[in-house]
Amino acid sequence: MRIAEISNAEEAQESSPALARIESLIALLESNPGDSQLPRLADDLRSSLSELARTPAFPLPPVSLHLWKLSFRLWNSCVDLSNGLSSSPSPSSNSLHLVRVRHVAADMLLLAGSPPSVPSPLNKTAFFFFKTGSLYLSLQSLELASSCLDKSSEILSRIDPRKVADSAERKLFLDVNLARARVAWECKDVVLAVSLLSRSRALLFGSAEHHKALANQYLSFGKTLLGNSGEDAGRSGTLKEALKLMNGALELCEKGLGTSWTRTDTADLHDIKLRSLRFIAAVHLQMEEFEGAIKCVRVLKEEEEEKYHHPSLPVLAMKAWLGLGKHSEAEKELRGMVANKGIPEGVWVSAVEEYFKVVGTAGAETAKGVFMGLLGRCHVSAGAAVRVVARVASGGCEGEAGRLRAKVVAELVSEDRVTALFAGDKAAKERNTMHVVLWNCAAEHFRLKDYRSSAEMFEKSMLYVPSGVEDRVLLAKGYRVLCLCHLGLSQLDRAEEYINEAEKLEPNIASAFLKFKVYLLKNDHGGAIAQIQTFSSCLDFTPDILLLSTHEAVACHALPVAVASLSSILNLYALGKEVATSEVIVLRTLITVTSQIERNDQEILKALQRASARAEELGVETFFGKGEVGTREVKWLAITSWNFGTKAGRNKKYEECAQFLKMASYFYNLLGEENQTMLCRSLILTVCAMLASETQRNTPLLDSELKQAKETLDRAAEILEALSTRMDVVDEDDASLEAEFRCLHAFISYDIHKRVGNSKSQLGLVKSFAVSKACNPRYLLQIALTAAHGPGSNLEVASFALHQCLADLLSSVSPSYENVALVIRKLIMATSTLKGDNNDQEVYDLYKKAYHIMVGLKEGEYPTDEGKWLVTTAWNRAAIPVRLGQIVVAKKWMDLARELAGLVPGTEVYRVCMDNSVALLDPSH
Numbered sequence: 001m002r003i004a005e006i007s008n009a010e011e012a013q014e015s016s017p018a019l020a021r022i023e024s025l026i027a028l029l030e031s032n033p034g035d036s037q038l039p040r041l042a043d044d045l046r047s048s049l050s051e052l053a054r055t056p057a058f059p060l061p062p063v064s065l066h067l068w069k070l071s072f073r074l075w076n077s078c079v080d081l082s083n084g085l086s087s088s089p090s091p092s093s094n095s096l097h098l099v100r101v102r103h104v105a106a107d108m109l110l111l112a113g114s115p116p117s118v119p120s121p122l123n124k125t126a127f128f129f130f131k132t133g134s135l136y137l138s139l140q141s142l143e144l145a146s147s148c149l150d151k152s153s154e155i156l157s158r159i160d161p162r163k164v165a166d167s168a169e170r171k172l173f174l175d176v177n178l179a180r181a182r183v184a185w186e187c188k189d190v191v192l193a194v195s196l197l198s199r200s201r202a203l204l205f206g207s208a209e210h211h212k213a214l215a216n217q218y219l220s221f222g223k224t225l226l227g228n229s230g231e232d233a234g235r236s237g238t239l240k241e242a243l244k245l246m247n248g249a250l251e252l253c254e255k256g257l258g259t260s261w262t263r264t265d266t267a268d269l270h271d272i273k274l275r276s277l278r279f280i281a282a283v284h285l286q287m288e289e290f291e292g293a294i295k296c297v298r299v300l301k302e303e304e305e306e307k308y309h310h311p312s313l314p315v316l317a318m319k320a321w322l323g324l325g326k327h328s329e330a331e332k333e334l335r336g337m338v339a340n341k342g343i344p345e346g347v348w349v350s351a352v353e354e355y356f357k358v359v360g361t362a363g364a365e366t367a368k369g370v371f372m373g374l375l376g377r378c379h380v381s382a383g384a385a386v387r388v389v390a391r392v393a394s395g396g397c398e399g400e401a402g403r404l405r406a407k408v409v410a411e412l413v414s415e416d417r418v419t420a421l422f423a424g425d426k427a428a429k430e431r432n433t434m435h436v437v438l439w440n441c442a443a444e445h446f447r448l449k450d451y452r453s454s455a456e457m458f459e460k461s462m463l464y465v466p467s468g469v470e471d472r473v474l475l476a477k478g479y480r481v482l483c484l485c486h487l488g489l490s491q492l493d494r495a496e497e498y499i500n501e502a503e504k505l506e507p508n509i510a511s512a513f514l515k516f517k518v519y520l521l522k523n524d525h526g527g528a529i530a531q532i533q534t535f536s537s538c539l540d541f542t543p544d545i546l547l548l549s550t551h552e553a554v555a556c557h558a559l560p561v562a563v564a565s566l567s568s569i570l571n572l573y574a575l576g577k578e579v580a581t582s583e584v585i586v587l588r589t590l591i592t593v594t595s596q597i598e599r600n601d602q603e604i605l606k607a608l609q610r611a612s613a614r615a616e617e618l619g620v621e622t623f624f625g626k627g628e629v630g631t632r633e634v635k636w637l638a639i640t641s642w643n644f645g646t647k648a649g650r651n652k653k654y655e656e657c658a659q660f661l662k663m664a665s666y667f668y669n670l671l672g673e674e675n676q677t678m679l680c681r682s683l684i685l686t687v688c689a690m691l692a693s694e695t696q697r698n699t700p701l702l703d704s705e706l707k708q709a710k711e712t713l714d715r716a717a718e719i720l721e722a723l724s725t726r727m728d729v730v731d732e733d734d735a736s737l738e739a740e741f742r743c744l745h746a747f748i749s750y751d752i753h754k755r756v757g758n759s760k761s762q763l764g765l766v767k768s769f770a771v772s773k774a775c776n777p778r779y780l781l782q783i784a785l786t787a788a789h790g791p792g793s794n795l796e797v798a799s800f801a802l803h804q805c806l807a808d809l810l811s812s813v814s815p816s817y818e819n820v821a822l823v824i825r826k827l828i829m830a831t832s833t834l835k836g837d838n839n840d841q842e843v844y845d846l847y848k849k850a851y852h853i854m855v856g857l858k859e860g861e862y863p864t865d866e867g868k869w870l871v872t873t874a875w876n877r878a879a880i881p882v883r884l885g886q887i888v889v890a891k892k893w894m895d896l897a898r899e900l901a902g903l904v905p906g907t908e909v910y911r912v913c914m915d916n917s918v919a920l921l922d923p924s925h
Helices: 003-015 017-030 035-053 061-083 091-112 121-138 142-156 167-186 190-203 208-227 235-259 263-286 290-303 312-323 327-339 345-377 382-393 399-413 416-421 425-447 451-464 469-488 492-505 509-521 525-535 544-555 559-574 583-595 601-618 620-624 627-650 654-670 673-697 703-725 732-755 760-770 777-789 795-810 817-835 841-854 864-876 879-883 887-901 908-921
Strands: none
Touching: 017 035, 017 061, 035 091, 061 091, 061 121, 091 121, 091 142, 121 142, 121 167, 142 167, 167 190, 167 208, 190 208, 190 235, 208 235, 208 263, 235 263, 263 290, 263 312, 290 312, 312 327, 312 345, 327 345, 345 382, 382 399, 382 416, 382 425, 399 416, 399 425, 399 451, 425 451, 425 469, 451 469, 469 492, 469 509, 492 509, 509 525, 509 544, 525 544, 525 559, 544 559, 544 583, 559 583, 559 601, 583 601, 583 620, 583 627, 601 620, 601 627, 601 654, 620 627, 627 654, 627 673, 654 673, 673 703, 673 732, 703 732, 732 760, 732 777, 760 777, 760 795, 777 795, 777 817, 795 817, 817 841, 817 864, 841 864, 841 887, 864 887, 864 908, 879 887, 887 908
């Protein structure tokens, strides 16, 4: 610059404070300001530049040139700061502010125009905008990037590229276009991006490097579309567009190879071509155009040397063959991968997974063979083994195919070379993953009840459990599930071996329960009961395990074991432990189970007695439950007690019968008014059973027992009285009770009152019964016979009962004369004994009554034997008066006998003899 120009520039600077501020701000930037000053610095530069644009200094060339220099100083400072930005705590934010400063530098060049002394000013300005736009793009500031790149493209449009000799400046035309295409792509404007790529074809200038850049961009866009194809509705169109872009890349490579002069360019273009072909094959696979994919693979194999074949080629070929259904060809490709040491582990693992996914169970053996071949050829990671096993195992467990997959997996994971991959702490994560895979597969087989495959898989999973102390729990869990598998296979000895090992490692309730189950299935009831006793010693014991044991024992029909388990639960209630099931339900279950065991009635009785005792202790509602629930429980126990009591009575086990019926009366009493009938029956039959037991044992009841019997009968008497006077409801049960049990009550009450020394009340009992609705002659006759002939007889009661019985019989429409005759005979005998021979008028009246009854009856209607008895005994009663000379008395009895004989058939000979005897006694007759 000439001195005059410098002076003019200084004058312009002095006249433009904005320019001075810009220079001072640049100086500040060059001094490496703090990160916090960058935002303010960028804003001040932009503000000063805007102010400068409004000043009249720009017609002066020296000012424009000075502005160019300031722009370059500003740009270079940004470059220096960007290079050291990696140490900044917030590089992203500072990077954006530095790009804003660069943007100011580019705008400074645009404002300065084209000074005469600056070569290619438009190219430099366009480059500044291109570089700034590219940086905005990298920071995803797409709007600013688009603005800068559009400005760069606009500036370059003023230049004829054919007149540009410098290759770097020529490259700028292409770079700007490609950068604009990338911005359009990021803005989802695919049409514009592809259009810009198409325009870029005119900017290649026969350069191999340009061909490479454009081909790479085509390929990049195509790969992006391929990756985004997904499964959406427009997938087909996306894949077609991706294929079009990749074919464009392939075409550019072919043309570029014709312009290449260096080995490097040729190699680079060839590499892009091969990559394009591989992705074109991938697109064909996605579009299910498998033949097209095979053609691409063949071309690739021809283009590449065999030892440099890309690892993806066999995978692409295998997938294409699988798509065509040619599994044998796919298998060849897969097995061929074993010989290719250049194939990464992840690639061949994915290939194995894909092959097995398509071929399924038929490919399980192949997958195993390929894996083992790779294992012998190169180092294989534990993670790869996990992936292969997971793929084979994930094919499903159903049917024969599932069993085959399980067999292949078991063989694979048990290979020494495979297990060696998981040795050491470095493979701990993979070892745990393998254990989970095998465990889940085994669990699925177990769910399908394929216990054999399940056991094998569980055994193999234990190969991947460390043997350290911290893994004892996991080992014990494995032994427990193996025990379950062998239980399912009915291999009880093997199951016992496994559960014994589990108990050694972890003696918990789960192991104890499984051992209990083994004993059950082996029908070792003693061992099972002993095992129940060990449950409470386990630290994790809960009462629920005893409930589960009961269910298992009942399911196995091991009833003694179920009883032992239920008894253990009852012991927990006594200790105050909390149990999920109520005590009354456990007792009811215990009674139900015990009732199915022969000759175990005493245990049932103990359970019933426990129920009554606990109800008294805890309260009825607390023990049985409230409302309908409690009522149902009490009713069940009452009915059960009654049924077992009556059963014991039928079996002549009277002592048990009495105890059961006593329990029945207790429970029926809890049920209230609606069950008074059954309560009364239970009370009466309890005393009956006590008396029958006394006779059976031939041991008299104790005074306390007699007192208890009397109190029981008194309670029954109150109920009987209440039932007999109840007028609101008259049902069949009450009628039955009146007919069947009133007599029984009177009968045994009569006996008990006699035993407790209260014979005076016996007549009152019988009289009370006689006036009841339930009384009938049959019952009265039974009482009379007992009173007349039993030990401690009461003739007064017998006489009353016989008189009442006779009256009832005669009042009937069709009396039973057999019973009438029997009653008359018994009544005559009782009266004779009671009154003695000194006063026989009552006896005479009875004979006379018999005579009146017999008069008018048909022959044989009155029992002949009884009639003859009356005749004979009446005649014999005259014997003593005859001896004593009491002729009148004797003649009275003789005449009565003769009258009776006239009514009894078959006594004709008797009557002749009688007449002769009377004639001898009274000659005048």
